[in-house]
Amino acid sequence: MESNSSYWVIKENWLIKNKTQSNTNYLLKMSRNHHVKCRYPNDYIYRDESGKSRSIVRLKVPNIDCSWDDEFDIYDPITFTAPFVLKAAWADPPLEDRTPKWNSIDGKVDRRSGEGKYRIQGNICLNIKGPDPIVTRWKRKEGSNEIEIHPNSGKKVLQFVGIKRKDTGEWALPGGMVDPGEKVNITVRREFMEEAMNSTQGTPEENAQKEKMVERFFSKGVEIYRGYVDDPRNTDNAWMETTAFLFHDEDGKEIAEFDLKAGDDAVDLKWIDISGSIELYASHSDLIRRVVKLKDAHW
DSSP, X not given: OOOSOSSOOEETTTTTOOTTOOSOGGGGGSOGGGSSTTTOXXXXXXXXXXXXXXXXXXXXXXXXXOSTTSOOTTOOOOEEOOHHHHHOTTSOOOSTTOOOOTTSEETXXXXXXXXXXXXXBTTXXXXXXXXXXXXXXXXXXXXXXXXXXXXTTOSBOEEEEEEEXXXXXXXXXXXXXXXXXXXXXXXXXXXXXXXXXXXXXXOHHHHHHHHHHHHHHHTTOEEEEEEEOOOTTOOSSEEEEEEEEEEEESSSTTGGGSOOBOOTTEEEEEEEEOOTTOOOSTTHHHHHHHHHHHHTOOO
C-alpha cells in the first residue's frame, strides 16, 4: 500500500493486509485475536477542520485473511490522514523530501520498535509510541482502612485511575504521545498531570507543587509492558506501541494527596474497580490484566 506521508496515517484496514506486502514482518507472528480493535467497527470516526464528525469506511477482512501471506486480491485501501494529525507536535512532516532513519534513533525521534526490527518498503513505515501510566491502590471498605476482599475469588480488589476519553467516550488509562526528544519517564508524568490532574489549567505555582508530588510517587514505577498494542488508530503503515508503567500505592495514603481531576483530552475521571468484565479503550484491558497478575488481585 502506498503512502505519501511519514506521519500518523489513518488507512483503511489497519494492520490487516497489503497487496504489495509493504510492511512489518513481525506482525505475522501476532495472533489473529491481536487485531480486533484495529479492524472493527468498520468505520473510523474523525472530525474535519470545521469540527464536523465524519467517517472513513474500512474494508472488511475476515480472520482467515489477516496474515500477510494470505492472498486477498480485493484489498485496496485508500490513503487518508486525519486533519488533527497534520498539526500534532509528535507527527512527522511529509516524506516527499526526506528519508527517515527507520529502526534507529533519528535525531530526537526514537524510531525503534519494542517488537524488533520492522520491514521498510520504499520510504514507508511509521512507529508511534505512547506511554501509559497505570496508577493503582487497594480498594478499602467504606468508612474503614480495611482492604476489600472479593467474596468469589477471595482476593483483594484493586482499583486504578481511569479517564473517560473525549473522542470516543470510552474509559481508558491516562497517557499520550512522546514528544520529539522527550524521555518516556518525563512523558508519563506530564501526561498524568495533564489528563488526571488538569495541570493545563493550573497556575505555575500549583503545577510546580503537583509536579513535585508526582515525581516522588512516579519514581517507584515498574515497567510491565513495552511493544505493540491493538488500537483503533492502527494502520498498515502506522501502529501504536506503548510502554506501560505500574505505580501502586500500597497503603493508599500517598495517592490520597493528589488532586485528581479530569483535564486535557479527558472529560471524566474516577477510581475504577478491576474485574474480568472490565471494558476499556484499545488494549488497555490487557495491560490491566498484567497488573492483576503481578499483584495477585481479584479478576
